[in-house]
Amino acid sequence: MTEAFQDGWAWWVIALAVGVPVLLVVLTEVIGTLTRRNNPVAGPLRLLRNWVVPAGAVLALLAFAIQSPADQVWVRVVATVFGFLVILLVLSSFNVALFANAAPGSWRDRIPTIFVEIARLALVVVGLALLFSWVWEADVGGLITALGVTSIVIGLALQNAVGGVISGLLLLFEQPFKIGDWLDTGGVKGRVVEVNWRAVHIKTGAGIQIVPNSTLSGASFTNMSEPEGPYFATTSVSFSTDDPPHEVMALLLEIADALPMRLREPRASVDYAGGGAYGVSIPVAGPADAGRALSMYLSWLWYASRRRKFALDGDSTDPLAEPQRLVEALAVIAPTLHLREEDTESLLASARLERYGVGEVVLPAGVIPDEVKIVVSGRAVLSLDVDGGRIDFAGADTGDLIGQTALTRERTQAVTVAGEILTVVVIPLATVDSLIRTRPRLAAEIGASLELKRKLAAETLAGLGVEQSRLLGR
Template sequence: MEDAFRDGSAWWVIALAIGVPVLLVLLTELLAALSRRNSPLAGPIGLLRNWVLPTGALFALLAFAIQSPADQVWVRVVATVFGFLVILLVLSSFNVALFANAAPGSWRERIPTIFVEIARLALVVVGLAMLFSWVWGADVGGLLTALGVGSIVIGLALQNAVGGVISGLLLLFEQPFKIGDWLDIGSVRGRVVEVNWRAVHIDTGSGIQIVPNSSLSGASFTNLSEPPGPYSANASIKFSTDDPPHEVMALLVAVADALPMRLPGVRARAEYTGAAAFSVSIPVSGPSEASRTLSMYLSWLWYAARRHGFALDDDDTDPVADPERLAAAVRTVAPSLHLRDEDRDRVLASAHLERYGAGEVVLPAGVVPNQVLIVVSGSATLAVEVDGGRIDVGRAEPAELIGQTALTRERTQAVTVAAEILTVLVLPLDTVDALIRTRPRLAAEIGESLELKRKIAEESLGAAGISARSIRSA
């Protein structure tokens, strides 16, 4: 016994018998606390408690307490396992310290996982080489040299394939774009749906375009989704040199601001670039809305330009301006206006036809109309604007009137929107007043129609749980 205390083996036995259980209890409590908080440190602590500490205790028992010869195989095996577990513990701790709590946007957060895994593998190989050299006395220099030469040969043979992978890894690390961003690469424009080591998958709307990472890393491209914020859908438009530029710009902005896709709170912009050419910038939520916005904008602008007499693309022809179509429209609505033969000439002299594209606002809410519209073909929807939305309260079918409040000099309470391609006969207020003075029955019908529409609007709002006071009026 005295010899055991004299050479220190007994102290090792006592230290292991007391210290290992105490450390196990402390590490168990610490691991439970870290697990409850979902701390990334729970991984290294669990590895330390379950594997490193027991294996280290066994190695200390064999090497220092029992004092087994260091050249015995089973001592070397335990030492090798213990050393490997220590290497894993150190790497796990560094991984938690560097990457577990990386700030968003930092280089630690952006670095691809593959880079971390490659570095970890390299450190494990180096650590094992040092461990085998120390424990087993192995000569690992030759093996490392052979591996290095082999890696060079394989790299030269696969340089094209490896180059694409490296380009992909660099793109993943730099992150100039992310899934969902819109890219313009010159020949390809679309939304990124997948990014891997070899290529980027871009949804162009007509299929998935596969763009190799090597092409992206060696060329310039535009990330349409950066910086965050409003995205502008841009269009270049030409009119006739006879059209007044300021009036044209006002029309361009008015049509753009009426688009439902326009970003709320941000107005469109129009600029005159000379030679009857204009540029329009429409703020939308993102590139995904640009194509649909421009399609609707250009179609609405075609109708609006002809209503204002402007020559869009140097063409001011409008089929509804044909006098024969106007005469046919007057004959169609004559029964609704109780027109006599002598009244038709007055209406033909003052009225004209207008067309609206589907979705265009024909008559906004909160204005006093200065003319009355009669639906010739198509239909319109009457809606009440409440809390930024619209509630449909009726429709205007062929031969029905729009803007009857012009006769009572009241503001409109509903917005009228073309439900489809809509053609209307536009009657000046003076003409309608003259007809009413000689047609008491027409005045009564217009009044009844106006009251009926108000009643329907109140019932529709009531069904939606909204008071009639919520009807918007400027």
């Protein structure tokens, strides 16, 4: 026994018999605590407990306790396994230290996973080469040289394909755009739906356009989603030079402000370039809303310019201006106003026809109308502006009146919007007053209609739990 302690192997046996279990118990407790906290350090410690410590104990037992010769095959095998596990432990620790807690948007967060995997593979190969050279006394220089030459040959043969892959990896690392962003590459404009090693998939109005990464990395492009903030949908329109520029600019701004997808700040802008040409910029949340905003804007502009008798694109022709159309419209609304044959002439002189596109505001809330509109065709929707949104509560169909509060000189509580392509007869307030004076029944019907709409509005507000005093901020 004395010789065993003098030789030292007995101390190694005692140290391994006592130290290894204690170390494993301590590591188990630490790993349990870190796991409950979702700490990424638990991963390397688990590798240390399950593999590195047992393999190190076996190597110490063979080399120091049993004192087996270093050139014995089993000692070399165990040393190789232990060295490989140590390499994996070091790489896992570096991975946790560098990338596990990387801040979003930092360079560590942007590094593509394949870069990390390639670097890890290279370090493993180098570590194994050094390990075999140290444990087995192997000459790995020739193998490394051969691999280097082979890599050069393969790289030259596949330089075009590899170049595209490298370009894709660099794009992934730099991240000049992300999925969901809108790009304008000059020839392609649309939203990014996929980014891989070889190409970027861009969704355009005509389908999915695939743009090679090498093309993007070698040319300039515009990320329309950066920087964050309002995106301006722009368009150019032209009117006749006979149309007063300031009145046209006011109309263009009025329609832009009425768009539902327009941002409140900043306001839309209009520039007059001379010669009847105008440029319009409308702030929207992003490129995804730009197409829809411009489509709605231009369609509304067509109807509004006809109502103002402006010559959009040089043409002010409006079929509704034909006298026969007004005669036909008066025949449609005659039962509503209880018209007599002698009323036609006065109405033809004072009334007019107007048409509204789908979604256009026919009568805003909070105003005192100075005229009454009667629906000839289509349908209007009455809504309440509540907490930044609109709640529909009633409708106006053929023969129904819009703007009855003109008769009571009250402000409108509801906003009236064209639910379909809407055609109305517009009658000045003075004309309606003269009709009411000779038709008591008409006055009663208009009063009943107005009271019904008030009741529907009040019931809608009550159902939403909104006080009527909060309507329109009053």
